[in-house]
Amino acid sequence: MSLLDFYDSLLLDLDGTVWEGGRAIPHAVETLTASSLNTIYITNNASRAPEDVAKRLQTIGLEVTDKQVLTSAQSAVSLVRESYPAGTKVLIVGSESFRDLARAAELEVVDSADENPEVVLHGHNPETDWAVLSEAAYALHAGATYIASNLDTTLPTERGLAVGNGSLVAALVSATGVRPAAAGKPQPTMLQQAAKVLGAQRPLAVGDRLDTDIEGGNAAKMPTFHVLTGVSGPIALLEAPAEQRPTYIAQDLRDLHRRPEELVPGAQGGFTARVDGADVLLERGDDAADPLAALRTVLEVAWSLRRPPELIRPMSAAAEKAASAWW
Template structure:
């Protein structure tokens, strides 16, 4: 029985999971289209509004409406609304879409700390510079509540990992000593909101990043599905703390067709794994054994061990082939 027979919705991350820099990851569109359950796209990327994100998803072949997208910019504005009044002044570091969403929510977007904003909202903007960060720092030092869309330090792209919002936020933290509240993943709020929008009782949270997608889904009490097409690789999984360990491990979204047993940590592909001191010995395997089967085999042992393992030691030709490209 396919994994998806056990879940009634997909909560899908975008960057590194569905696409890289707007280019569909191989097999992603086909897997989502064939899933047979509704999907909502839950993204920490605040650069585009939900309408623009939906349009880009349609451009790669997915049937997506604006209400099928939940961005961290939307979540940050909802967080701000808990303590702001309509018409309150807000300084926004972000793209025009973030500023427009803030205005549509009933707040007054200002351009200077001199206007004494009651809140600073910060999301990723590739054109962000010293002036904007300085105005944010002055606003926060002046008493403005500091809220950010997310704290991802990197952003996956087809060229590699780019600077993420969290890296920009670090500059304001350094200048003010103030830690912001983050609306996005790994907090559970976005996951609960996404499931509620779909009326889902048993959603599957899907993503590529352990410290946001998986940790957030786990915090929300949901089953989590990790793909190896983005930020977090095999070695990060082996070293993952308990709160960042996914329920299922996959090479890509194409593996949604597999069964629970195939996707969960456990001995697979003829491999066995055991502890030797502080190392894990990966043994046996066959000519048909795959790298992901070796990984799931190792994870069952690594996650049961009470302290971090030191080395993964391949003890056969099949094991060596399987781990050669781990990162």
Template sequence: MAELVEKHDALLLDLDGTVWSGGEAIPHAVEAIEASGLRAMYVTNNASRSAADVAERLRDIGLAASEEDVLTSAMAALGLAKGRLEAGDPVLVVGADSFKQLVRDAGYAVVESADDHPKVVLHGHNLETGWRELSEAALAIQRGAVYLASNLDTTLPMERGLMVGNGSMVAAVTSATGVTPEAAGKPGPAMFHQAAELAGAGSPLAVGDRLDTDIAGGVAAGMPTLHVLTGVSGPQALLEAPENQRPTYIGADLRSLGADPGELRPRPQGGFTARVDGDAVVLDGGDAGAGLLEAVRTAVSAAWDSGARVERVRAASEVAEAALEHWW
């Protein structure tokens, strides 16, 4: 049996919800990455930690990772800023100390106030960001500073659930200024292209758990994508996904890297059949032992092929009903 990893020469892996959750390795993730034998690049929208810190955390959960294997959205945002700056130019960074140090190391002057006339405002996630920091950013932008964001994720998965993400903080500044920043992170393609270049990859696979960032970014970059059901986006999100957020493959977790790519593709399988009836997919049939994954791939393929707005799945057999118990 062919394995998915045999079709690719590198993995571009999301972190939160894909490799770890709350700092703990997601079951089977470490073993699957190591067993793949592929160069792994960890591509994260989280701009609150340095690449070195991320690599250390990856080593803590058992992965052989170095700083060179990590690309953060802060690094990508700095790449966007470089075309607008000259050495020594003032930059207002709304973000973590590691983001500020990254900017200093690149040869720019990090300032704290709009009164220092920053040429660029860089906005990344930081747990300590409050009214003062957002207001200084707003003032600087109103005075002509270019506004760039590391990412626009509205939520951030943490131990207790989905917390306020960088995109929600950016929204406050946009509301005050009327300026929407250019974003360096996912779902834009820049990080994926940069990560593939760093890995020296010609046929990378983008892997993630969130359709509107990880998968949309891979699609935008023209890369095959694997969506895993270990994080934010579940079966219902897949069912309703617009074309630019539809993954090439769907798997339960990172063990899917060792699965037959034909089985991972959205298509009728497990003895299930599906048809669209109004705003619903009617799922019927099903072999004994067929479960949620086979139901998901069958249902979403019918929904996507129909071109209709589909919002729910309805079971028409006992096997389908059992498979859909964990749909959400």
């Protein structure tokens, strides 16, 4: 039985997991098209409306509706409405679609701190500039509540890691001393909302970033599936604190079709691992073994330690070959 047989739905991150800069990550579309599970796409990126995200997913070959998309902007607006009534004034650092979501939730969107907004909502928008950030700073200094869609410091693109919403949030924190509440991952809210939308009983949270996707899934008490196609690579896994450790470690989405026991940390590929002082020794191994088999072998031991190992020391030719693929 494959991993997919044990779950009834997939809660999928987008950037770094399904696409990168709007281009499909290899094998993602084919794998998801072949899956019969209910799926929902959950993104910390607040710059696009759900229907726009769905259309972009359609262009890479996925059959998706806007009901299968949940953005951090939607969650941020929901957070406001949990505590504030209709008609509350909000100043939005973000895209026009973020403003549309706020208006649809019966919030009054204003453009100036002089209009005394009660809340500043902050989401990713490539057009955000000094003037917009300064207007938000004025409002925060005047006592407005600060809510960010997400705190991702970087955003994966086809050219590499670009500046993410969290980096611009950091500028406002530096200028005002006000730290925001965050709606997106790693808070469990979005994943819990997504599971509720699907009526899921056994959801699997899928993502590429340990400090958002995986930590969020763990916080929501869901099994987590980490792919090495985006931000967090082998070194991040080796150094991951307990709350950021995934249930399954995969190369890409194709591994959803593998057996669960092949994807969890543990001895694989003929490798063994043991502690030697502050180091972990990687020993033995089959010549043709997958580097991820070696990584999963090491992770079982590394995660049993009180702190990350100082070194991973390959002790065989096969171990040296496997470990060299991690760096």
